[in-house]
Amino acid sequence: MRVLVVEDEAALADAVARGLRREAMAVDVAADGASALEHIRLTRYDVVVLDRDLPEVHGDDVCRSLVELAEPPPVLMLTAAASVEDRVDGLSIGADDYLPKPFAFEELVARIRALARRPRRATGVVLTHGDLIMDVTRRFVTRRNRPLSLTRKELGVLQVLLEADGAVVSAEDLLERVWDEHADPFTNTVRVTVMTLRRKLGPPPMVETVLGAGYRL
Amino acid sequence: MRVLVVEDEAALADAVARGLRREAMAVDVAADGASALEHIRLTRYDVVVLDRDLPEVHGDDVCRSLVELAEPPPVLMLTAAASVEDRVDGLSIGADDYLPKPFAFEELVARIRALARRPRRATGVVLTHGDLIMDVTRRFVTRRNRPLSLTRKELGVLQVLLEADGAVVSAEDLLERVWDEHADPFTNTVRVTVMTLRRKLGPPPMVETVLGAGYRL
DNA sequence: GCCGGGCTTTACGCTGGCTTTACGTTTCGG
């Protein structure tokens, strides 16, 4: 779990970071709002622990800036004031939870863990053709419910063929899409890869050769 | 308040039960670990008083088995040994408090009340994969009901792999999610950590390497 | 301060996949 602690008071920031690291979290620290935003832009955090009273850019402003992001991380706001109004304020700005100082460290940990529970990402793109199923994001291919262990190139070739959806794909196209730029244009490796792929796919034959043109499913 | 007393020595169990009932608690008694687990499965206890030295199923094993429950009750562990190591052991297994024998009865009552008052342990996300069980909030991992002592990095790596749920996770992703920003992008510490993790997980192999892509369960 | 455990780096052996080479097989026009 990756956490960003935004706190200008160095001693407190350090103490919190150490404690969280002991809880097996990966902790980055930012001392001001600008630096915090920079960090969040560059890294995908599971939770951001944000002190409300920051110099320069206020914690509230940081919070507001986050809504503009595509995937804003959950924010746990820390504040010195413990009044109910502040709590409402914090949450209305966009914080996901609120913890008044001083707090029990154990509670901080518990709330961070609660916030980190994000919805499971659904299984990504799934390509199928007949009894062949390919989960692209998981790099997982099955035929007749039998799992296949394919190498990188085999997987790439198969994916291009599946995306072509029955259209003919030339060997040059495959070279361009599966191999990198400095591939020998006269190589034989595509033919070899297609062969091993066919072998692993097993009968009945699935990859058809179109003479002089390329391959298709 | 509902309390379960797990104690094989009948005289002591009876004395404790009578005393607690006088304190207006509803007390059940179990004489061995198996019976205790049965009780806990069927009834929602506010506190479980657990003797560590049990015949057959040891108190530690009872404690560990509780991790698998959706809502484990707080556990107060009784033990003859009063050393610091035992205390640490008990707590790391998942007990919430610890009381060395012999004890003053008043202290027992006080600790039971304290445990019942305490907000329920956030039974955090419990991740499982086959015979592997990981309680994220307690940083506690078992395989085949055997506890594993994992370091922070090992725990983090395992958690990311479990959350990926069979998808391939690249070494860069692991670096990003388990290590903090000071990590060298070209390090091979991930490989070393995966190795020690595999070693601790024991056979059969659980972490698979996908060449050129990363790791998966 | 000293000690210990965990984290990291360094170095090296080795597997597995990629590529090339060489040759057999099929296809199709003449």
Added chain:
DNA sequence: CCGAAACGTAAAGCCAGCGTAAAGCCCGGC
């Protein structure tokens, strides 16, 4: 039926990427 072009197949070498051991470093605990 011939032959060349295109494709399939086997075998072997190369090498990035991975696993592993060992040593050093660093931080936290006593």
